[in-house]
Amino acid sequence: MTTPETRLAELGLSLPQPTTLPPNLKLPFSFINIRGNRALISGHPKSAPDGSIAGPYGQVGKDLSTDEAYAEAREVGLSILANLKAEIGELSRIAGWVRVFGMVNSAPGYSEQHLAINGFSDLIIGAFGPEIGAHARSAIGTHGLPMNFAIEIEAEALLKE
Amino acid sequence: MTTPETRLAELGLSLPQPTTLPPNLKLPFSFINIRGNRALISGHPKSAPDGSIAGPYGQVGKDLSTDEAYAEAREVGLSILANLKAEIGELSRIAGWVRVFGMVNSAPGYSEQHLAINGFSDLIIGAFGPEIGAHARSAIGTHGLPMNFAIEIEAEALLKE
Amino acid sequence: MTTPETRLAELGLSLPQPTTLPPNLKLPFSFINIRGNRALISGHPKSAPDGSIAGPYGQVGKDLSTDEAYAEAREVGLSILANLKAEIGELSRIAGWVRVFGMVNSAPGYSEQHLAINGFSDLIIGAFGPEIGAHARSAIGTHGLPMNFAIEIEAEALLKE
Numbered sequence: 001m002t003t004p005e006t007r008l009a010e011l012g013l014s015l016p017q018p019t020t021l022p023p024n025l026k027l028p029f030s031f032i033n034i035r036g037n038r039a040l041i042s043g044h045p046k047s048a049p050d051g052s053i054a055g056p057y058g059q060v061g062k063d064l065s066t067d068e069a070y071a072e073a074r075e076v077g078l079s080i081l082a083n084l085k086a087e088i089g090e091l092s093r094i095a096g097w098v099r100v101f102g103m104v105n106s107a108p109g110y111s112e113q114h115l116a117i118n119g120f121s122d123l124i125i126g127a128f129g130p131e132i133g134a135h136a137r138s139a140i141g142t143h144g145l146p147m148n149f150a151i152e153i154e155a156e157a158l159l160k161e
Numbered sequence: 162m163t164t165p166e167t168r169l170a171e172l173g174l175s176l177p178q179p180t181t182l183p184p185n186l187k188l189p190f191s192f193i194n195i196r197g198n199r200a201l202i203s204g205h206p207k208s209a210p211d212g213s214i215a216g217p218y219g220q221v222g223k224d225l226s227t228d229e230a231y232a233e234a235r236e237v238g239l240s241i242l243a244n245l246k247a248e249i250g251e252l253s254r255i256a257g258w259v260r261v262f263g264m265v266n267s268a269p270g271y272s273e274q275h276l277a278i279n280g281f282s283d284l285i286i287g288a289f290g291p292e293i294g295a296h297a298r299s300a301i302g303t304h305g306l307p308m309n310f311a312i313e314i315e316a317e318a319l320l321k322e
Numbered sequence: 323m324t325t326p327e328t329r330l331a332e333l334g335l336s337l338p339q340p341t342t343l344p345p346n347l348k349l350p351f352s353f354i355n356i357r358g359n360r361a362l363i364s365g366h367p368k369s370a371p372d373g374s375i376a377g378p379y380g381q382v383g384k385d386l387s388t389d390e391a392y393a394e395a396r397e398v399g400l401s402i403l404a405n406l407k408a409e410i411g412e413l414s415r416i417a418g419w420v421r422v423f424g425m426v427n428s429a430p431g432y433s434e435q436h437l438a439i440n441g442f443s444d445l446i447i448g449a450f451g452p453e454i455g456a457h458a459r460s461a462i463g464t465h466g467l468p469m470n471f472a473i474e475i476e477a478e479a480l481l482k483e
Contacts, residue, residue, distance in 0.1 A: 136192075136202060142464065
């Protein structure tokens, strides 16, 4: 049976460990918040393979190109999928993606936020297919992000009942 | 029977064609994503009458005045309603508006994002009435938007079961 | 029985009056929009004890420090809880928090939006406890906010059926 996990493997992608925080950092919110069949996904940065927070940092359009931001948005997606899987067990429990909100820390005049966030959307469609992976989306340019992240992605998915 | 479509006509407004994309542009997300009875609406720009993407472009507070942005936000709303109607058939299938998120590409120091996005809110209340049209809302100033859009509006509505 | 209201009192906090608007200001949206068991909460500023809108104003990182913004985000939370309570009667009707979106009007280079919005998250966890209070969250830097607010917080909570 084809699962999101096998599709990711076919794409040559692997999930990092779930996000681990430095001992001095305690977040008063949940990376993944399950309410009924809704999985609410907090704004995520990228994780290193060991789960530590790994940026990316800086402004897109100055410190990162759009192509680099596209690749980073895919990495943010892998971090999200790792945290989701840790919470729900198997990614095939996702019945459908709902909404994606892509925040791009933008240099003045930068206007390719949509192309950057495509790195995330393409990952989701690739792993879940066009029906389950379908999502509404907005991409915006921010004036700063926490810890100087270059990209932060928030989303919602529905779980099978 | 009064429908949102007849109310729009009474207001002298007509819907553009559903959004059509240039042949070289393929979006990895859906303008409208239906999940159960939820209609998730991607961040939309304005459409020309033929459905082609038509801005508006630039920074509000510099390239557009608040009054111009108000009128543009109404146009964005008409584009959203056109895509919604293409997806669900009749706007009277909407049981209630849920949430509106208005993104305004803002010049430094601009602080009338709420007045700009009122163009959208007034349209929704006008077309759907105060009960079905009621919505929670945020309006923010962004530091850039995709394709240099001046306004982008995301929303959620509920469909009748 | 311990309620969110008694927990707030134990924390030495009290709710302002529900938000009242100046006579010349009419909002085409609802501070709180109830749809089924979902309570959608519009982007809120702070209220003075009498319910009048009270900022805070300016850019965080320039006009307000992170510590000041943390305290202001808690005040925004009290304003939200006051409007919620006015709508639903008792805060114990909330079955769970869903999502929080914290918008911080940011000076160039400011990168502690998450620490500012912790003022809201800590309030919610403090008043509702770790299970009902759990929420997904994003925090972003904006380039301007309506009326030059320094902070605006949007959220969603679920009501008991």
